[in-house]
C-alpha cells in the first residue's frame with residue numbers, strides 16, 4: 001500500500017522546510033501545490049493571470065483547477081516512489097473529499113496520514129514577514145531564524161533575495177484568515193477519521209524533523225506490511 005502524508009497547518013508553520021528534509025531522507029514524492037501554482041502564475045495565459053491575482057490576494061485558487069493539477073502529478077509520478085508528501089493540498093473539506101475519492105478509486109486501500117503542525121497565528125506572522133527567497137535557485141531564508149551569511153544576497157548563487165508578494169503582512173493576515181475559515185476544519189475531519197497526528201511546530205527545525213521522521217518511518221513500514229498481508 002502506498003503511503004500518503006498530508007501536511008496541515010498555518011502557512012509558515014514549517015511544512016515546506018520539513019517536507020524537503022523528509023523527501024531527502026525517505027525518497028518520497030513531494031507535491032507542493034503552492035510551488036506548482038507559483039510556477040503556473042509565471043506563465044503567459046489567462047489561467048496563469050487568474051491564479052496570480054488570486055494568490056496575491058491571499059485567497060484560494062478554485063478546487064477544480066487545483067485538483068486537476070494534483071491528479072496530474074499523482075497519476076504521472078506516484079508509482080515510482082514509496083510514498084507521497086502532500087504539502088498545501090487538501091486546503092478545504094471539499095478538496096479533502098476529492099482526495100479520499102481519488103485514493104479510493106485508485107487504491108481501494110489507503111495509507112493516508114495527516115500531520116497537523118501546531119503553531120500560534122502571531123508567531124506565523126513574524127516568521128512569514130521575515131522570509132526571503134532566492135528567485136534564482138528558490139532557496140529559502142529567514143531574516144529572524146535563518147539569515148543568509150551574505151546579507152541580502154543568496155549564499156548559493158549570489159542573487160539578490162526577494163520577499164514573495166504573498167508574504168507581505170496584509171496578505172499574510174488574509175492567508176491566516178483563509179486558513180482558519182477553510183483549512184482548519186480539515187484538522188477535525190482527519191481527527192474524526194482517526195488519521196491525524198498533532199506535532200508542536202514551534203520547536204527547532206531539527207526537533208520537529210526528528211518527530212516527523214519517526215512517524216514517517218513507521219508509516220512506510222506499516223503500510224507496506226499491509227500490502228503483503
Ligand code: AMP
Nearest residue numbers: 011033034055059060061066088089091
Ligand atoms: P502556500 O505556498 O501553500 O502557502 O500557497 C500559496 C497560495 O497558493 C495560497 O495562498 C493559495 O492562493 C494557493 N494555493 C496553494 N495550495 C492551494 C490549494 N490546495 N487550493 C487552493 N489554493 C491553493
